Amino acid sequence: MTTSTTTPAHTLTSTTEASRALVLNYMDTLTTGDFDALREFFAPDVTWTLAGDLPLSGTWVGPSAILDEFVPAMVEHFVPGTMELEFEGVLADGERVLAEWNTRALAKSGLPYDQHCLAIFTVRDGRIVEVREYFDTLHAKSVVFV
Numbered sequence: 001m002t003t004s005t006t007t008p009a010h011t012l013t014s015t016t017e018a019s020r021a022l023v024l025n026y027m028d029t030l031t032t033g034d035f036d037a038l039r040e041f042f043a044p045d046v047t048w049t050l051a052g053d054l055p056l057s058g059t060w061v062g063p064s065a066i067l068d069e070f071v072p073a074m075v076e077h078f079v080p081g082t083m084e085l086e087f088e089g090v091l092a093d094g095e096r097v098l099a100e101w102n103t104r105a106l107a108k109s110g111l112p113y114d115q116h117c118l119a120i121f122t123v124r125d126g127r128i129v130e131v132r133e134y135f136d137t138l139h140a141k142s143v144v145f146v
Contacts, residue, residue, distance in 0.1 A: 015094050015095055016092045016093055016094055017092070018123070018126070019092050019094065019095050019096070019097050019121075019123040020090055020092035020097055022041065022097075022123050022126065022127075022128070023090055023092070023097040023099055023121050023123065023128070024090060025041070026038070026041045026121075026128065027087050027090075027099060027101070029041070030085065031085055035067045035068075035071075038063075038067060039063045039067060041127065041128050042062075042063040042066065042127060042128050043124070043125070043127040043128065043129045044062065044063070045061065045062065045129070046061070046062065046063060046066065046127070046128055046129055046130065046131070047059050047060065047061050047129075047130050047131070048060045048065075048066045048070060048130075048131045048133065049130075049131070049132045049133065050070075050133050051132065051133065051134050051137070052137030052140075053137065054137050054140055054141060054145060055145055056070060056073055056074055057137070074144075077107055077108055077109075077144045077145070078105040078106065078107055078108065078113065078144075079105070079106040079107070079108060082105045082106040083103065083104070083105040084103070084104045084105065085101055085102070085103055086101060086102040086104070087099070087100070087101045088100040088101055088102065095122055095123050095124055096120060096121070096122055096123075097120070097121040097122075097123060098118060098119070098120050098121075099118070099119050099120075099121060100116075100117070100118050101117050102114070102115065102116055102117070103115045103117055107143050107144050109143060109144065109146045111142075111143045111146075112143070113139075113140075113143050113144060114139075115135050115136060115139060115140065116135065116136065117133065117134070117135040118133070118134045118135070119131050119132065119133040119134070120132045
């Protein structure tokens with residue numbers, strides 16, 4: 001008797017749709033700035049990795065590290081009230097979701113920040129368990145971390 005190791009198509013489709021919906025809901029909630037609501041999207045051991053060699057690059061572990069340390073440390077470099085997020089969309093395949101957005105703000109350096117961002121979210125059991133974020137670190141370094 002031979003056993004198949006492939007995932008049935010209907011399971012993959014339902015996983016894809018659930019993962020896509022969760023990330024879209026996360027993105028909608030992100031625009032509200034409600035950090036308590038954002039915590040509910042993350043697994044307790046979630047990791048968020050920012051690629052590159054910026055002062056904030058690295059891996060942040062847990063909702064508190066992400067929302068109480070990483071995000072405020074980035075946002076503090078911008079003039080309050082100037083940040084805008086424009087979501088381009090998501091692509092999903094199983095538990096992985098690629099999200100694309102633009103972040104625009106006035107950096108405290110006085111320079112305009114216009115960043116195109118991509119992040120790969122991994123969703124399991126209805127929670128985000130991993131995020132890997134990518135953007136133009138040279139632009140961030142020359143505008144934000146000057």
